[in-house]
Amino acid sequence: MDNVEEQIKAIEIGMAKTPYHKATQKWFGKMRAKIAKLRAQQADRQVKKGGGGGGGFGLKKFGDATVVLVGFPSVGKSTLLNKLTNANSPTAEYAFTTVSVIPGMMNYSPPRYMSSGEVVNDYNGAQIQILDVPGLIEGAARGAGRGREVLSVVRSADLLLIIGEAGKEKEEFRRIANELYENGVRINEIRPQVVVHKTLRGGIKINFTRPQELLCETIAEVAKEFGIVNAEIILKENSTMERLIDAFATNRVYVPALYLVNKVDKQQGKQVAYLDHLEGGTDSPPGVIRISAEKEIGLDELREAVWNQLRLVRVYLRSTESLSGHLEGGSTKIEPLIMHEGQKLKDVLATVSREMVQDKKAAKIWGPGARFPGQTVSFETQIQDGMEVTFI
Numbered sequence: 001m002d003n004v005e006e007q008i009k010a011i012e013i014g015m016a017k018t019p020y021h022k023a024t025q026k027w028f029g030k031m032r033a034k035i036a037k038l039r040a041q042q043a044d045r046q047v048k049k050g051g052g053g054g055g056g057f058g059l060k061k062f063g064d065a066t067v068v069l070v071g072f073p074s075v076g077k078s079t080l081l082n083k084l085t086n087a088n089s090p091t092a093e094y095a096f097t098t099v100s101v102i103p104g105m106m107n108y109s110p111p112r113y114m115s116s117g118e119v120v121n122d123y124n125g126a127q128i129q130i131l132d133v134p135g136l137i138e139g140a141a142r143g144a145g146r147g148r149e150v151l152s153v154v155r156s157a158d159l160l161l162i163i164g165e166a167g168k169e170k171e172e173f174r175r176i177a178n179e180l181y182e183n184g185v186r187i188n189e190i191r192p193q194v195v196v197h198k199t200l201r202g203g204i205k206i207n208f209t210r211p212q213e214l215l216c217e218t219i220a221e222v223a224k225e226f227g228i229v230n231a232e233i234i235l236k237e238n239s240t241m242e243r244l245i246d247a248f249a250t251n252r253v254y255v256p257a258l259y260l261v262n263k264v265d266k267q268q269g270k271q272v273a274y275l276d277h278l279e280g281g282t283d284s285p286p287g288v289i290r291i292s293a294e295k296e297i298g299l300d301e302l303r304e305a306v307w308n309q310l311r312l313v314r315v316y317l318r319s320t321e322s323l324s325g326h327l328e329g330g331s332t333k334i335e336p337l338i339m340h341e342g343q344k345l346k347d348v349l350a351t352v353s354r355e356m357v358q359d360k361k362a363a364k365i366w367g368p369g370a371r372f373p374g375q376t377v378s379f380e381t382q383i384q385d386g387m388e389v390t391f392i
Contacts, residue, residue, distance in 0.1 A: 033222045034225060069081060075172070084303070109126060128310070193237040207233070212235060213240075259288045263294070318364075362379070366387070376392075
């Protein structure tokens with residue numbers, strides 16, 4: 001056991017012996033913040049230790065989004081990758097078949113429904129990069145095996161597909177969630193609504209827009225443990241100790257995830273057990289999808305769910321003239337631009353041609369978002385899936 005583990009164990013023993021109440025809340029906050037800092041230091045050391053010779057883990061992201069398959073060895077990740085993409089990942093019924101990151105590219109776009117009722121299928125959709133990494137093992141978050149390298153790929157994902165084997169998924173989902181949590185990965189959570197405005201002097205001032213169960217002195221003590229000594233801290237939620245520490249920690253990432261139960265064809269109609277917390281509540285994932293990668297059961301539903309979770313949006317460009325070679329005049333662009341939900345028309349224009357941003361003054365839109373065909377709107381208009389646009 002290294003020195004960091006010994007320190008963490010000593011702190012945890014002390015916490016276990018101390019009753020928690022208002023008088024000890026400040027001390028508990030400080031101790032839990034210390035543990036979070038030690039875990040982060042441990043993670044940094046593991047990354048530096050494996051920096052030279054990680055072999056295949058320093059992969060560049062391509063396409064419109066990156067999805068990472070997460071699961072224990074032999075759960076069927078490689079088979080799923082091969083079915084969804086153009087990859088050729090080796091598959092076998094034994095652990096650690098996948099020894100490096102194997103990428104594949106999934107071209108997908110759901111059917112588009114026109115106002116006339118016509119259904120249009122886009123032949124060229126989003127280019128979604130899917131990564132198959134070695135299976136997680138116990139202690140991955142602390143560097144066991146190649147766990148730290150695997151988790152570094154996970155932390156850079158736009159979406160996780162967390163895979164469990166039918167009949168074992170309850171325990172596998174729980175263990176994977178624990179490993180990810182220890183590594184600072186928060187699944188299907190929103191960031192803590194805590195704002196920190198650092199100042200040059202004046203100490204720590206705490207304001208909140210909602211009643212707090214944590215004492216102000218506890219909040220200040222946790223902040224100091226993370227090196228915050230002069231700041232105005234505004235809490236916009238009734239924060240728990242865990243959420244407060246997450247707000248101050250620098251190694252937290254927030255990643256959406258879908259839960260997949262694979263090999264359902266081998267269950268022969270048995271009822272698949274789900275985690276209790278998957279069935280509801282604010283922290284429940286968007287859903288559990290039952291599939292058989294080998295038999296290609298449920299893969300269409302999975303592709304659509306991936307699209308929806310990534311919050312991708314298709315925008316079609318119309319013009320009577322060419323825009324930097326991106327358009328062919330006179331008709332809607334066949335291949336859509338893939339954007340993200342929440343972006344605006346000014347983002348579309350910048351994607352097409354940054355040089356033209358100064359020359360264009362407005363836009364005309366058709367389809368979703370338009371009150372009438374060819375409506376003139378500003379660049380601040382939010383895009384919608386299936387919107388057609390020309391810049392004027």
